[in-house]
Structures are given as structure tokens and as C-alpha cells.
Amino acid sequence: MAVEKSLISGSTGMLLKLLSEKDMYGYEMIDTLKQRSNHIFELKAGTMYPLLHALEEQKYLKSYEKEVQGKVRKYYQITKSGRKYLKSKEDAWRDYAKAVEQVLGGTSYAAG
Amino acid sequence: MQLDEYLSKMTEQIRYRKIRPQIRDEFEKHILDQQEQFKRNGMDQKDALKMAILEMGDPVSVGAMLDRIHRPKMDWRLLGLVGILSVLGVILQQLLEDGGQVNGALLWMSGVDLSRICLVAVGVGLMLLLCMLDHSFLSKRGWLLYGIFSGITAGHHLFGRSVNGGLGASVLWMYLYIPLYAGVLHQCAKRGGRKRMFLAASAIAVPWLIGGIGSGMSLVVRMNLLVIQLLMLSVVLYQKGTRSCVCFISISWCVGLGAACLKFVLHPYMRHRFLAFFAHGGNMDAGQSRVREILSLAFLRHQPVLNGSAYGDVTSDYVVTGLLQKAGCLPVILLLVVLVFFFIKLVDIIRRQKNQLGTLIALGCTLVFLIQTVEYLLMNFGVLPGMFGTLPFLSAGGHTTLLMYVLAGILLSTYRFQDVTTDYNNVTLVP
Numbered sequence: 001m002a003v004e005k006s007l008i009s010g011s012t013g014m015l016l017k018l019l020s021e022k023d024m025y026g027y028e029m030i031d032t033l034k035q036r037s038n039h040i041f042e043l044k045a046g047t048m049y050p051l052l053h054a055l056e057e058q059k060y061l062k063s064y065e066k067e068v069q070g071k072v073r074k075y076y077q078i079t080k081s082g083r084k085y086l087k088s089k090e091d092a093w094r095d096y097a098k099a100v101e102q103v104l105g106g107t108s109y110a111a112g
Numbered sequence: 113m114q115l116d117e118y119l120s121k122m123t124e125q126i127r128y129r130k131i132r133p134q135i136r137d138e139f140e141k142h143i144l145d146q147q148e149q150f151k152r153n154g155m156d157q158k159d160a161l162k163m164a165i166l167e168m169g170d171p172v173s174v175g176a177m178l179d180r181i182h183r184p185k186m187d188w189r190l191l192g193l194v195g196i197l198s199v200l201g202v203i204l205q206q207l208l209e210d211g212g213q214v215n216g217a218l219l220w221m222s223g224v225d226l227s228r229i230c231l232v233a234v235g236v237g238l239m240l241l242l243c244m245l246d247h248s249f250l251s252k253r254g255w256l257l258y259g260i261f262s263g264i265t266a267g268h269h270l271f272g273r274s275v276n277g278g279l280g281a282s283v284l285w286m287y288l289y290i291p292l293y294a295g296v297l298h299q300c301a302k303r304g305g306r307k308r309m310f311l312a313a314s315a316i317a318v319p320w321l322i323g324g325i326g327s328g329m330s331l332v333v334r335m336n337l338l339v340i341q342l343l344m345l346s347v348v349l350y351q352k353g354t355r356s357c358v359c360f361i362s363i364s365w366c367v368g369l370g371a372a373c374l375k376f377v378l379h380p381y382m383r384h385r386f387l388a389f390f391a392h393g394g395n396m397d398a399g400q401s402r403v404r405e406i407l408s409l410a411f412l413r414h415q416p417v418l419n420g421s422a423y424g425d426v427t428s429d430y431v432v433t434g435l436l437q438k439a440g441c442l443p444v445i446l447l448l449v450v451l452v453f454f455f456i457k458l459v460d461i462i463r464r465q466k467n468q469l470g471t472l473i474a475l476g477c478t479l480v481f482l483i484q485t486v487e488y489l490l491m492n493f494g495v496l497p498g499m500f501g502t503l504p505f506l507s508a509g510g511h512t513t514l515l516m517y518v519l520a521g522i523l524l525s526t527y528r529f530q531d532v533t534t535d536y537n538n539v540t541l542v543p
Contacts, residue, residue, distance in 0.1 A: 026138065026142050027141075027142050027145040027146065031149075044167065044168070044169050045139075045142050045146075045167060045168050045169070046168045046169025046170070046173070046174040046177075047169065049135075049138065049139065049142075049174070049178070050174065050177035050178055050181060053178060053181045053182065054181050057181055057182075059464075062466070071141070073141060074138050074141075
């Protein structure tokens, strides 16, 4: 099975995964990603925002403004089609991870 | 690099100027949040800001990435559908005017109708021009535009040239109240407050009152405007969570219908027309009789198609009936299929709107198209007498044709500039 280029970075999938749990604003996403991955994934804002805008353009996300503690922030929310896309990303990632494991494992594994 | 310098350098890369303020605002807030975090970790204000800006990455490459994503959009599908309907309109009007006869194939008679082609060309030009305009000005200057248009229409009703006791098809331009009302509603809703919403509701009465001046506007057009504006108001009230909006709309309907009934009771001409409709089995005028005869010939008796000129004006005003008469059922079905696709596209535009203003404009314009089309089809199938509706881009008439292109242009604008306004929809109208 051909592997998508974006799978290698996986940033899109991770952002969608975070948003599938709750709506977040940009800085919150970077912070949460950093904490959850034990500082392994430190996504730069200059990379993240174009990704978020691209996902919004493709209707996988939608945005809204909300005031929290006196500050108005732009929150992102995953859409129905976003959840479907996330599911396909997760399935593709599992296939990819399994394939890598099979190769690195050095022994042949039973299919399925 | 200073904050302002970074943001300016980044946004300069984005060629779509209207989106720049939003992106700038989002990035600025992010940088300030990051600065706060660094300060909490012990950095001083200046260093924290410097580090936060550095963390953002190169402004030029970030801006270039955003430029690739944010481009003004054109709804090519809607444009394509309008194009198809426009071409069909030219062909149909040519066919109906010439009294072309079907004998296994359509025959072209005499020359091409240049006036129709010029009209369509002007309409398309208007549509494309309006499409390039940012529709958010309808909200920014909502009341001003509504007031100016009201002045113009009042003047037209008072001093306009009367034809056969009425202002003719020019009253159809009153439908431009719909996008203007969307602007008024959005302005009031954004600023909030019961007083403003009451004013917005009261604005519905303006076209109704103006329509009663002088020669008087068709009651049908006034009722259509009332229905559409009430629906738009109910959307806003629903979005605001006003539970009493249903009650309000119901009351408004009763008031509107009551006013219509009063007009029938008080105006002898209207009263006689209304009674005549029911007295003659729902048959009010010669045009309607001719339509029913054509339908009967086409469907029931399978008699040969007669030369269109024997039916005089009917075929040019009745596009669908005329097409049925001259070319049979299949072209009519195909035409209706194209119209169905057109309306599916319009509903899709409403569904995809990201902000309230776009939703209101798209909804209002779609309802104008829909009501006009339904009334026209009912007229063409002999259900309603000959005074209803237009078929978008297909009907005869300069005013109706240009109006449809204007509304289409405004719709295209809502699609093109959907990213510009930042007040977001909290409620999805169409799932």
C-alpha cells in the first residue's frame, strides 16, 4: 500500500485528534501536543496555523470566536467530515506502523 | 524583529488583502500568549516577546503558505449553471418568438434575437461585477442603503410611469430589499439589544407600505417580500435563542394575511378578481384558459402541435407551456432537471456559509428565486392565473432578467468573500 507523504509528519492527524476531543485555540493545541508527547512533538506556530487554515478550507474544521477570561480567541472545531478524515488517517497510520514493525522486527508475521 | 514588523512582513505575502486583518489578529494573540508563558517561566518582557516571535518561524515563508491557502473563491458550478440557463433562455425565447414548429427537429426561423443576447450579456456583466464586490458593505452601511433604496422606490411609486394602471415589471426591483434587509438585520443582530431587533423587525413594514403608494405594487410581490423577510428575521431570532420567534412569526403571518384580506375586501377590483377565480373553477383569465388548452392537447388528446402564433402572447410569457407545446415533454423534463440542480446548488451555498450575513443574503436570494420559480411553474401548469413569477434566466422581460443576474451576482459574492467577515454562525441552517 502506498504511504501518503503527510503520514510521515503526521501533524495533520495529531491536530485533528486533539480537536476530536475538544475545541481548542492555536496556542492551546501547541501546548497540549507538547505535554502529551513529552516534548517530542513541538509544532511551530508558523507550521500549525497554515495547517489549520488548510483543514478549515477543506471543511474538516470550522472556527468560531469565543471570549474566555476577558480574551477573545479563535477556536477550532472538528466537523463531521473532519472526523471521517481523521478515522482514515488513523487507519492508514496503523497500517503504516504495522508494516514498519514487521520490517524492523526482522521475522515474518502472519498476515491480518 | 519587532511584533509589528513580523506581522506586517507575514501578512504582506498574502495577496488576498481582505483576509489579512483576521490572520494578523490571530497571530498577534498567539505571540502574546507565548510571551505570557515565557514570562511565567522567568523571562523578562522584552526577551519573552523576542523569543515568542522567533518561535513563529520565518514570516515570509509562513505568509507564503497562507497566501496559497487564502484566495478569493469563485463558485464555478453556480456560474456554470447560470451559464447553461442563460443559453437555454436565449434559445427558448428565440424559439417561442419565432413560433418555430417541431417536425422531428427544431427549426430556426428568421434571424437571431439580438436584443435578448444583449440583455443576457449586460446581465452577465452585472453579475460578474457584483461578484467582485465584497458583500459585507451591505451590513456596514445597512440602514443607509435601506433608506436610500426606500427613497428611490417611494419616488418610483409616486412619480413612475404607469402602464395599464400599474408600474409593470419594474416593481420586481423591490426584491432588492431582500439583500439590503439582510444587511440591516445583520447590523442590528451584531450590535445587539432588543431595541435594535425591534427596529429591524419594523423595517419589514417599509416595502409593504411603499408598495401601497401610487399605482400600487402587485400584492403578490408584497406578500412574497413579507414572507422572505419574516423568514430571515426568524433565522436571526433563532440564532439569538429567542424562543418566542415562532410566536412572533406566527403573529406576523396573521397580520400579513389579515392586511391582504383587508385589501381584497376594501378594493372592489381585487374583490371581483378573487371571486372570479373561484367562480370559474380556478380559471381567471384568457391566458390561463389557453395554457390549460395547450396542456390538454399535449397530454390528453395527443393532437398535433399547432403553430405557436395562433396562441399569441401566451407562448412568450409561458416558457414551459410553450416548450411543451413546441417540443414535447422531454425537453421540459430536462429543463426542470437543470432547475433542480440550480436549486440544489443554492441550498449548498446557504449550507456552506460561515457567517450570519452570508447566510442571510444567500437564504434571502434563494427564496426569491424559489418563490418566483414555483409561482411561474404553477402559472405554466394552469394552476395560477397569468400574473405570477419568473423563471430564472429563462423568462422574457428585461427587468426580470437583469434582476435575476443581480441576485446571482450577490450570491456569488457571498461565496467569494465568505472568509472575510468574522462573526461566525453558531447555528447550522442546513445540516
